[in-house]
Amino acid sequence: MASIIDIKEECALHVRNFDFTYKGAEAPSLKKITMPIAKNSITALIGPSGCGKTTLLRSFNRMHDLYPGNKYEGEILFDGRNILDPKEDLIHLRTRIGMIFQKPTAFPMSIYDNVAYGMRLQGIKNKTELNDRVEKALKDAAIWKEVSDRLKHDANGLSGGQQQRLCIARAIAVEPEVLLFDEPTSALDPISTQGIEKLIIELKDRVSIIIVTHNMQQAARVSDYTGFMYLGDLIELGYTEELFVTPKEKLTQEYITGKFG
Amino acid sequence: MTAVQKRIFINKLALVFSTLSAVIALAFLFWILGVLVMKGVSALNWNIFIYEGAPPGYAESGLKHALVGQLILVGMATGVGVPLGILAGTYLSEYGKNSKLANTIRDISDIMMSAPSIVIGAFVYAVVVIPMGHFSAWAGAIALAIMMMPIILRTTDDMLQLVPGTLREAAFALGAPKYKVIMDVVYRGAKAGILTGVLLGVARVAGETAPLLFTSFNDNFFTTDLNQAMPSLTVTMFNYATSPYEDWQQLGWAAAFILSMFILGLNILGRLILLTRKKGK
Amino acid sequence: MVDKLFQNLTRISAFLILLIVAWIFVVLFNQSTEAMQTFGLDFITKDEWAPNVDKFGAYAAIFGSVASTFLAMLLAIPVAIGVAIFLSEIAHDKIKGFFGVSVELLAAIPSVIYGMWGLFYFVPILRDLTGGMGIGLLAAGIVLSIMILPFMAAVTRDAMNTTPDILKESAYALGGTQWDVIKDVIIPYAKAGIIGSLILALGRAIGETMAVTFVMGNVHKVPTSILSPTTSIPVTLANEFTEADTSLYFSSLFGLALTLLIMSFVVIAIAKFYFLRKARRA
Numbered sequence: 001m002a003s004i005i006d007i008k009e010e011c012a013l014h015v016r017n018f019d020f021t022y023k024g025a026e027a028p029s030l031k032k033i034t035m036p037i038a039k040n041s042i043t044a045l046i047g048p049s050g051c052g053k054t055t056l057l058r059s060f061n062r063m064h065d066l067y068p069g070n071k072y073e074g075e076i077l078f079d080g081r082n083i084l085d086p087k088e089d090l091i092h093l094r095t096r097i098g099m100i101f102q103k104p105t106a107f108p109m110s111i112y113d114n115v116a117y118g119m120r121l122q123g124i125k126n127k128t129e130l131n132d133r134v135e136k137a138l139k140d141a142a143i144w145k146e147v148s149d150r151l152k153h154d155a156n157g158l159s160g161g162q163q164q165r166l167c168i169a170r171a172i173a174v175e176p177e178v179l180l181f182d183e184p185t186s187a188l189d190p191i192s193t194q195g196i197e198k199l200i201i202e203l204k205d206r207v208s209i210i211i212v213t214h215n216m217q218q219a220a221r222v223s224d225y226t227g228f229m230y231l232g233d234l235i236e237l238g239y240t241e242e243l244f245v246t247p248k249e250k251l252t253q254e255y256i257t258g259k260f261g
Numbered sequence: 262m263t264a265v266q267k268r269i270f271i272n273k274l275a276l277v278f279s280t281l282s283a284v285i286a287l288a289f290l291f292w293i294l295g296v297l298v299m300k301g302v303s304a305l306n307w308n309i310f311i312y313e314g315a316p317p318g319y320a321e322s323g324l325k326h327a328l329v330g331q332l333i334l335v336g337m338a339t340g341v342g343v344p345l346g347i348l349a350g351t352y353l354s355e356y357g358k359n360s361k362l363a364n365t366i367r368d369i370s371d372i373m374m375s376a377p378s379i380v381i382g383a384f385v386y387a388v389v390v391i392p393m394g395h396f397s398a399w400a401g402a403i404a405l406a407i408m409m410m411p412i413i414l415r416t417t418d419d420m421l422q423l424v425p426g427t428l429r430e431a432a433f434a435l436g437a438p439k440y441k442v443i444m445d446v447v448y449r450g451a452k453a454g455i456l457t458g459v460l461l462g463v464a465r466v467a468g469e470t471a472p473l474l475f476t477s478f479n480d481n482f483f484t485t486d487l488n489q490a491m492p493s494l495t496v497t498m499f500n501y502a503t504s505p506y507e508d509w510q511q512l513g514w515a516a517a518f519i520l521s522m523f524i525l526g527l528n529i530l531g532r533l534i535l536l537t538r539k540k541g542k
Numbered sequence: 543m544v545d546k547l548f549q550n551l552t553r554i555s556a557f558l559i560l561l562i563v564a565w566i567f568v569v570l571f572n573q574s575t576e577a578m579q580t581f582g583l584d585f586i587t588k589d590e591w592a593p594n595v596d597k598f599g600a601y602a603a604i605f606g607s608v609a610s611t612f613l614a615m616l617l618a619i620p621v622a623i624g625v626a627i628f629l630s631e632i633a634h635d636k637i638k639g640f641f642g643v644s645v646e647l648l649a650a651i652p653s654v655i656y657g658m659w660g661l662f663y664f665v666p667i668l669r670d671l672t673g674g675m676g677i678g679l680l681a682a683g684i685v686l687s688i689m690i691l692p693f694m695a696a697v698t699r700d701a702m703n704t705t706p707d708i709l710k711e712s713a714y715a716l717g718g719t720q721w722d723v724i725k726d727v728i729i730p731y732a733k734a735g736i737i738g739s740l741i742l743a744l745g746r747a748i749g750e751t752m753a754v755t756f757v758m759g760n761v762h763k764v765p766t767s768i769l770s771p772t773t774s775i776p777v778t779l780a781n782e783f784t785e786a787d788t789s790l791y792f793s794s795l796f797g798l799a800l801t802l803l804i805m806s807f808v809v810i811a812i813a814k815f816y817f818l819r820k821a822r823r824a
Contacts, residue, residue: 068634091265091719092717094716101711107730107731108731117713121716121718268719275720275721276720281624282628283625285621290688290692292659345555345558346555348554348556349555353556363556366557375810377750377776378751380570380806381566383795384566387573388569440545440547474780503661517658520652525647
């Protein structure tokens with residue numbers, strides 16, 4: 001059976017008995033996942049491809065709802081409510097739980113408009129407020145120095161690493177409580193990757209972070225907790241330093257020593 | 262209303278508008294299709310296939326002349342346009358590749374594909390009909406072949422480029438000369454795609470009226486003489502539909518129905534071939 | 543040996559396309575010299591088209607072509623974009639497949655059938671609604687818009703479908719609604735492709751003969767109202783080419799054909815080389 005540690009700090013999210021089934025699939029892709037996500041810390045999800053880590057991540061902001069026919073069962077508790085409730089207000093949910101994708105996804109608009117986009121969606125029109133918050137978000141994402149003199153330029157002119165930091169700025173500008181990272185550095189070079197990792201660690205004072213990564217070293221470098229998933233099951237959740245040194249499950253042991261993957 | 266509520270409202274409005282426009286568009290299009298089927302089917306009978314054209318008021322009038330003429334014209338155009346198009350497409354994909362020249366030919370051929378078909382009719386009139394002194398099936402077939410060639414060229418070029426380079430290299434490694442590699446490996450690999458392109462090209466050209474108006478012209482009687490004017494379904498349809506006689510108009514709808522079914526059939530067949538190939542892989 | 547032969551055969555076939563295009567221009571140009579020498583610029587600026595006195599001014603036909611195409615675009619663009627949005631973003635998979643294929647098949651229906659429908663079914667309704675003859679600029683514009691609608695919707699949908707899912711998801715992840723994603727992400731992203739597709743449809747409309755020839759009226763007058771019967775270049779060619787009896791008349795018709803060819807070449811070249819190439823690069 002799975003070995004899930006008890007998290008003593010406050011939790012941002014609670015996954016309970018969560019099943020997820022893709023449209024048309026016979027068996028669920030996620031099976032009875034139960035998992036606490038600690039507040040203001042970084043939880044990494046690792047596992048071989050197809051293990052369900054991205055599927056789980058995309059459940060937290062109900063991204064699967066974009067493609068009709070998928071089925072959720074069980075509970076994900078956020079702020080005392082089950083966000084899997086069909087009546088959940090997804091627009092509101094997604095402003096509180098932000099997401100960063102595998103590849104940089106700069107919108108076809110200027111750097112400034114990219115960062116302001118989420119705030120404008122919320123109806124913020126005041127110029128000075130927008131300016132201040134765009135500047136702050138860009139500073140927090142450690143990209144302000146590079147772009148402050150060309151805010152009106154097309155965002156697609158930036159390098160991959162810069163674009164990814166821009167996307168992080170765009171996500172934190174709306175001040176979410178949770179940020180989901182879906183293999184955020186898989187399309188980046190090692191130096192940009194280092195920058196993004198540093199940024200993620202800095203962000204955890206303000207948001208709770210869940211990061212999916214195919215790179216075990218990355219999980220070890222940035223996260224406080226690590227969950228190992230395999231074939232739709234959460235096999236083990238533990239403190240990162242413990243999980244990588246003294247895993248409790250045989251499967252985890254085999255995976256981190258490279259017996260399969 | 263908060264900003265978010267306003268957005269949700271606008272969202273609903275926009276989605277309703279776009280669904281509505283889809284409904285309106287499809288209503289018009291199905292109206293046309295409905296007219297075509299109702300009028301066409303009610304005008305269908307065996308006489309159509311047995312008799313040739315007759316003056317209005319004759320019971321024994323049909324479309325045999327136009328059906329056969331249409332087949333001859335499209336068949337001849339296919340016989341000329343398809344081989345030329347495939348050869349030209351082969352040049353672009355296998356020899357010209359990404360050279361400036363090949364790209365220029367691609368561009369010109371693309372523009373050619375969208376050129377007004379009536380202009381091609383005028384051109385063929387000048388270079389074939391005037392020297393011959395009269396309308397002919399040859400002229401009509403040439404006009405259609407000119408329209409067909411760029412379509413076939415384009416699909417052949419695209420389909421051949423989809424054949425993986427490693428397959429060619431493997432054949433070369435066995436010591437085959439280039440033409441053998443192309444004939445035995447590349448064409449075979451792209452067979453389904455080229456066939457679909459040919460079917461769609463034939464379908465596209467078979468529905469053309471404008472380039473035939475003053476090349477093969479029209480005739481109300483059965484003929485297989487390629488040196489004379491030749492009837493076609495499309496031009497017959499045009500003439501009958503604009504005539505004041507009800508029985509001719511009926512025949513016009515029958516012609517429209519038969520031709521549309523033929524063209525839809527080719528389109529569907531072409532899609533099925535691509536689909537089964539995709540599934541096979 | 544065979545190898546060289548085959549290569550040359552393919553090369554000659556490829557060059558044949560260039561040759562034909564050049565040949566078309568040369569022939570149309572030669573055939574229309576008489577008209578151009580006789581009328582000069584008046585050929586395209588004067589609207590008197592009087593075969594009985596050998597006077598030919600193409601302005602009315604050019605105006606009719608432009609006006610009917612403009613009208614068709616005005617009517618078709620919003621609907622086509624609506625249909626494209628419906629097909630790419632709103633419809634469920636099954637409906638999407640069914641309607642998507644029907645739209646593509648409808649684009650394959652011969653245009654002469656749109657013309658017949660227009661003459662027998664649409665013009666009478668228009669006549670009852672607006673009075674007058676029914677036949678005219680408005681009828682031509684509407685029939686033309688319906689004819690290009692399937693093609694336009696299909697290519698616009700294809701352009702919209704090039705937007706990567708991940709980009710759309712990013713906008714949803716910020717709390718965007720479907721419409722926010724369409725207007726802020728999909729349309730800006732696919733802009734060049736959409737505009738290129740629309741212009742390509744315009745190129746089709748301007749050269750279209752059979753859909754409008756029944757319903758336009760073939761009257762060589764610049765229309766005084768949207769309901770007036772008028773003519774366009776293809777309509778004039780279709781109706782008069784086999785009736786021309788003087789060499790100047792013939793030459794003037796070739797002049798019309800050349801004008802139409804140049805118009806459509808320019809339109810299509812803009813669509814292909816400016817917008818669609820840009821779209822492919824993005």
